[in-house]
Amino acid sequence: SQKIEQNSEALNIQEGKTATLTCNYTNYSPAYLQWYRQDPGRGPVFLLLIRENEKEKRKERLKVTFDTTLKQSLFHITASQPADSATYLCALRNRGSTLGRLYFGRGTQLTVWP
């Protein structure tokens, strides 16, 4: 069956450290993979997109990697701050899908403590 698994439900780290979140997928062939941030009671906010032929993408303190051999994407937040505390969702679009459907993981709740 198809699955998207995000490492743990919750991740707690100290301010200033690097947070690393994992997204593993099974029985998908992603055309691209995306990461969203969601705050409690709010809609997800798009952060980064990485395509199947890309290894790494960066945006300010954020970095995403994509390994199609391992079927895994890693999402890094460097120099983390308490304001980075939120739930992070990974989502992928399957190659060959003409309808553009996104499939979502359950999310990882990140807490950055001072």
Next chain:
Amino acid sequence: DGGITQSPKYLFRKEGQNVTLSCEQNLNHDAMYWYRQDPGQGLRLIYYSQIVNDFQKGDIAEGYSVSREKKESFPLTVTSAQKNPTAFYLCASSPDVRETQYFGPGTRLLVL
């Protein structure tokens, strides 16, 4: 000010009642989507629309209906046939079905 708006923020439904959730976008996006989010679960697709006057069922369409009469609007009706409607409902849009989806602020539906 461009974006996606959803209203109301909170909605209460009585037994046997149909309720309609509003979703409007002024981004000139062709594609629009409705998702349902339950605690501890990933977003699940209810309905999506690639263009005006066209829509398709997602994974959990039973008990829901939609219309797409205007490009900027994609209302979702939760009918009395939906036996477990309590959830957080999210609307999204994208320039077309192959591009990134952008989400609205959500509507929380509660049953009285």
